[in-house]
Amino acid sequence: MSPFRLAVVLLSMLPALCGAATFRYASAFEPGSMDPHAVATVYNTRVLSQIYDSLVGRDENFELEPQLALSWTAVPTGWRFKLRPGVKFHDGAPFTADDVVFSVERALAPSSAVKSALPNVTGARKIDALTVDIATNGPTPVLPMALTNMRIANKAWMDKHGAAKPQNFSAKEDTFVSRNANGTGPYMLKSWVPDSKTILVANPSYWGKRGNVTEAQYLVLGSPATRIAGLVSREIDLVIDPATQDIERLKATPHVKIVTGLSRATQFLGFDQARDKLLYADAGPKNPFKDRRVRLAVRYGIDLNAMQEKVMRGLALSGSALYTPAVAGYDKRFDKFSPYDPAKARELLKEAGYPNGFGVTLHCSNAPPTDGICQAVTGMLARIGIRVTYAPLPFNSLVPKIMTKDVSFYALGWTPSTDAEGVLVPIAHSPNAPGNGEYNAGAYSNAKVDALVDKARVELDPAKRLSMLVEAMVLVDEDVGFIPIHYRRVFWAVGEKVQIKPRPNDQVELRFVNVRE
Numbered sequence: 470m471s472p473f474r475l476a477v478v479l480l481s482m483l484p485a486l487c488g489a490a491t492f493r494y495a496s497a498f499e500p501g502s503m504d505p506h507a508v509a510t511v512y513n514t515r516v517l518s519q520i521y522d523s524l525v526g527r528d529e530n531f532e533l534e535p536q537l538a539l540s541w542t543a544v545p546t547g548w549r550f551k552l553r554p555g556v557k558f559h560d561g562a563p564f565t566a567d568d569v570v571f572s573v574e575r576a577l578a579p580s581s582a583v584k585s586a587l588p589n590v591t592g593a594r595k596i597d598a599l600t601v602d603i604a605t606n607g608p609t610p611v612l613p614m615a616l617t618n619m620r621i622a623n624k625a626w627m628d629k630h631g632a633a634k635p636q637n638f639s640a641k642e643d644t645f646v647s648r649n650a651n652g653t654g655p656y657m658l659k660s661w662v663p664d665s666k667t668i669l670v671a672n673p674s675y676w677g678k679r680g681n682v683t684e685a686q687y688l689v690l691g692s693p694a695t696r697i698a699g700l701v702s703r704e705i706d707l708v709i710d711p712a713t714q715d716i717e718r719l720k721a722t723p724h725v726k727i728v729t730g731l732s733r734a735t736q737f738l739g740f741d742q743a744r745d746k747l748l749y750a751d752a753g754p755k756n757p758f759k760d761r762r763v764r765l766a767v768r769y770g771i772d773l774n775a776m777q778e779k780v781m782r783g784l785a786l787s788g789s790a791l792y793t794p795a796v797a798g799y800d801k802r803f804d805k806f807s808p809y810d811p812a813k814a815r816e817l818l819k820e821a822g823y824p825n826g827f828g829v830t831l832h833c834s835n836a837p838p839t840d841g842i843c844q845a846v847t848g849m850l851a852r853i854g855i856r857v858t859y860a861p862l863p864f865n866s867l868v869p870k871i872m873t874k875d876v877s878f879y880a881l882g883w884t885p886s887t888d889a890e891g892v893l894v895p896i897a898h899s900p901n902a903p904g905n906g907e908y909n910a911g912a913y914s915n916a917k918v919d920a921l922v923d924k925a926r927v928e929l930d931p932a933k934r935l936s937m938l939v940e941a942m943v944l945v946d947e948d949v950g951f952i953p954i955h956y957r958r959v960f961w962a963v964g965e966k967v968q969i970k971p972r973p974n975d976q977v978e979l980r981f982v983n984v985r986e
Contacts (some may be wrong), residue, residue: 474619477863477944480677480696481543481563481953483616487682487938488651488681488901488986489681490681490682490683490983490984490986491682491685491686491698491708491984492681492682492684492685492686492687492967492979492982492984493684493685493688493704493705493706493707494516494672494687494688494705494706494707494708494709494775494847494866494977495687495688495689495690495696495699495700495705495708495709495911496684496687496688496689496690496696496709496710497689497696497710497836497837497983498510498512498515498518498689498864498953499512499663499664499689499864499865500513500515500517500661500667500687500864501513501638501865501868502511502631502636502637502638502659503516503517503520503645503647503649503650503661504621504632504636504644504646504647504855504894505517505520505521505572505620505621505622506572506575506576506582506620506635506638507579507580507581507582507637507638507648508582508645508865508868509582509583509585509586509618509816510864510868511734511882511884511974511975511976512864514618514976515687515709515976516667516669516687516975517620517650517652518620518654518976518978519547519564519644519653519655519656519669519978519979519980520559520650520654520657520658520669521621521622521650521652521653521654522536522537522556522620522621522652522653522889523536523537523540523616523618523619523620523621523627523652524536524537524550524552524569524613524619524621525538525541525613525616525617526543527617527972528615528620528652529970529978529981531579531616531972531973531974533613533614533849535553536553536677537552537553537556537564537569537621537653538550538552538553539551539552539553540552541613543608543610544602544767546602546604546605547602547604547605547609547612547911548602548603548605548609548612548613549596549600549602549603550569550600550601550602550613551599552564552565552566552601553598553599553676553897554599555676556653556676557560557674558626558651558652558653559624559650559651559653559657559672560623560626560654561674561826562623562625562626562731562921563596564621564623565599565655565683566595566597566598566599566600566601567592567595567624568597568621568622568623568624568625568776569595569601569621570594570601571622571624571627572591572619572620572621572622572624573587573590573592573593573619574592574623575627575633575634575635576591576635577590577592577725577903578580578634578975579634579748579903580634580635580636580637580638581621581635581685581879582635582638582872583618583859584621584818584903584904585615585618585891585895585907585908586615586617586886587603587615587616587619587631587904588609588612588614588615588887588890588894588900588904588926589605589606589607589609589612589926590603590604590605590609590704591604591605592749595887596830601914604736607926608927608928608929609886609926609927609933610928610929610931611730611888611890611891614886614888614978615651615886615887615891616888617886618719620652621652621653622651622652622654622978623651623672625726626651626729626880628649628738628865629696630644630645630646630649631644631645632644632645632646634684635678637853637867638872639868639869639872639873640869641869644742645855648661653672653675653676653712653931654672655671655672655675655679655944655979655980656669656670656671656672656685656767656979657669657671657672657898658672659775659948662824663688665688665689665711665876666674666686666687666688666689666929667686667687668684668686668687669685669686669687669979670683670685671684671685672833678980679979679980679981680968680979680981680982680983680984681983681984682790682979682982682984683693683759685979688705689835692862693711693712693715693829693837693841696708696753697711697712697719697962698710700725700743700962700964701725702723703724703964704962705964706961706964706966706967706984707961707962707964707967707969707977708961708962709975709977710780710836710837711727711843711960711961711962712838713780713781713782713784713837713838713841713960714782714958715962716784716962717782719924719962723762723965724964724965725962725963725964725965726965726971727777727962727963727965728960728961728962728963728970728971729958729959729960729961729971730958730959730971730972730973731793731794731795731956731958731959731973732793732795732884732956732958732959732973732974732975733792733795733884733885733973733974734793734795734797734882734883734956734957734974734975735790735791735792735793735880735882735883735892735952735953735954735955735956735957736839736881736882736953736954736955736957737791737880737881737911737951737952737953737954738831738846738878738879738880739876739878739879739880739881739909739913739949739951740764740767740877740878740911740913740951741756741758741874741876741877741878741910741911741912742756742759742806742911742912742913742914742950743874743911743912744756747829747877747879748875748876748877749829749830749832749858749860749876749878750827750828750829750830750877751827751828751856752823752827752828752829752880753827753831754858756894757821757823757827757829758819758877758878758911760943761948761949762817762818762820762821762852763817763818763823764817764948764949765822765949766814766818766821766853766855767814767850767952768807768857768923768949769807769808769809769811769813769814769817769853770809770811770849770850770851770853770855770944770954771815771846771850772849772950773787773809773954773955774787774809774851775808775809775845776845776954776955777955779844779845780838780841781838781955782784784889784958785955785956786805786956786958787806787953787954787955787956788805788806788812788953788956789802789804789805789806789807789953790803790942790946790947790952791883791892791893791896791897791942791945791951792885792889792942793956793957794956795973796885796887796888796889796891796892797888798889798935798939798942799886799889800802800852800939800942800943800944803839803942803946806821806874806953806986807838811852811853814853815853815854818853818855819953820906823854824854825854825940826837826853826854826856827854827856828855828856828857828858829856829857829858829877829878830857830858830860830875830877830878831843831846831847831857831858831859831860831878831880832860832867832875832879832880833859833860833861833862833878833880833881834861834862834863834864834866834867834868834872834880835861835862835863835864836863836864838928839880839882840861842880842954842955843858843859843880845862846880847859852951857893859879867879868908869948871908872907872908872910874876874910874911874912875883878908879910879911880954881908881910882957883895883896883965884913884974885909885949886974887939888935888938888964889935889938889939890922890925890926890938892903893918893922893938893941893942893945894906894926895907895908895909896908896909896951896952897909897913897922897941897945897951898920898922899912899913899914899915899919900912900914900917901918902918905919905946907978909950913945913948913950913951915944915945915948915950917941917944918941918944918948920940921937921938921941921944922937922941924937925937925938957975959972959973960976961977966984966985967982967983967984967985968982968983968984968985969981969982969983
């Protein structure tokens with residue numbers, strides 16, 4: 470082919486590959502709030518990560534990359550960040566060190582849900598207009614990685630709207646900032662109708678690169694059938710969470726493809742192990758979950774193989790850790806999990822003083838596949854004498870109950886932004902300091918686990934650090950502190966015109982999306 474003809478062909482392709490595009494993607498889950506520090510769920514991040522940048526991000530291959538910070542170096546008091554010049558917020562205000570200091574302080578406030586994104590952090594200090602020191606109470610090798618979930622807000626805009634502190638999401642507080650947004654990210658908030666639709670438009674002043682999506686519509690559709698019908702009819706371009714029972718049918722749909730990969734997320738069960746009497750139970754005067762034999766009975770009473778086959782349709786894995794093989798700090802020994810043994814479970818309950826079992830309420834999300842998991846758990850535990858009352862809730866109603874520890878028995882998922890520390894600190898550490906055990910809704914506590922995790926948090930040798938985290942996870946497993954149900958896989962159902970790679974945190978990053986005409 471001549472150079473001229475090649476040029477003509479390439480030019481003819483440009484509109485198809487580079488033209489402005491509207492992208493419609495759907496999920497069962499509502500973001501809940503536009504406040505950048507009020508909610509720390511995957512579902513909230515799906516929207517807010519498009520609007521707000523972090524100091525450190527992840528590229529298309531999920532490797533760390535500079536975002537609002539061009540570089541970072543460890544210093545004796547913590548970490549120093551050199552900031553990107555020339556960045557503007559969506560309202561036109563310049564991005565400076567003052568915004569970073571403000572955002573760190575705001576994210577450390579009592580009502581913040583993102584304290585786990587600031588491990589060991591005690592504050593921040595402006596060095597000059599484009600340099601900030603983030604102070605820690607000891608060496609913190611994981612901080613740059615953790616900051617990928619720490620969003621930077623504009624101080625002046627927040628102060629103008631009386632939002633120096635984050636919205637108290639658990640108390641259902643309503644603020645201007647919980648309904649509006651002003652970040653530096655690739656997309657700007659055009660509108661948000663809770664439980665329905667969020668519309669984002671491309672930021673014309675964005676400092677970085679993005680694909681050809683100029684408008685994105687994030688649709689909240691609770692019915693799996695409705696989401697899939699929209700995809701099949703080409704009214705929707707991508708479904709983030711197709712129901713497991715629909716995957717095979719979608720694979721056979723000519724204009725739909727399934728993109729998949731191992732996720733960093735786990736699903737697990739937790740117990741109230743702190744109260745002397747359970748809040749939501751018919752279990753007599755004592756809390757049965759304080760007894761390891763009872764927790765072990767629950768574990769023996771759940772058939773994980775059947776769960777994977779019948780609920781997850783073979784689309785997930787089981788193991789004994791609170792984090793998946795995609796997370797640094799995973800060990801092959803966690804591939805093994807307890808066998809299903811209902812006879813042993815009944816024997817343990819009898820030994821613990823519950824020969825006739827007891828009743829308890831299981832709080833969990835009402836969205837699939839969690840709803841199916843919890844219903845399966847309910848049926849399985851009935852066979853060993855534990856009468857479970859299944860209590861499904863919209864996810865954004867479940868979160869406040871988790872945050873306030875208003876549960877007796879619960880199901881939760883977690884996706885860490887770092888290595889195993891990003892699970893063990895918020896989930897398994899004793900809730901004895903800000904950021905510790907922030908999502909440990911059952912107040913599980915083991916002093917040896919805490920000591921190992923705390924030592925690992927300041928260990929600079931990567932091998933030693935991960936070894937301590939593995940040892941801590943082994944102890945949590947021996948305690949039956951939690952019951953891991955499955956290691957998730959990412960499954961996105963995607964229309965044929967969409968070019969996208971799956972991400973292990975299950976986040977659709979709009980800046981990496983292209984839609985062919």
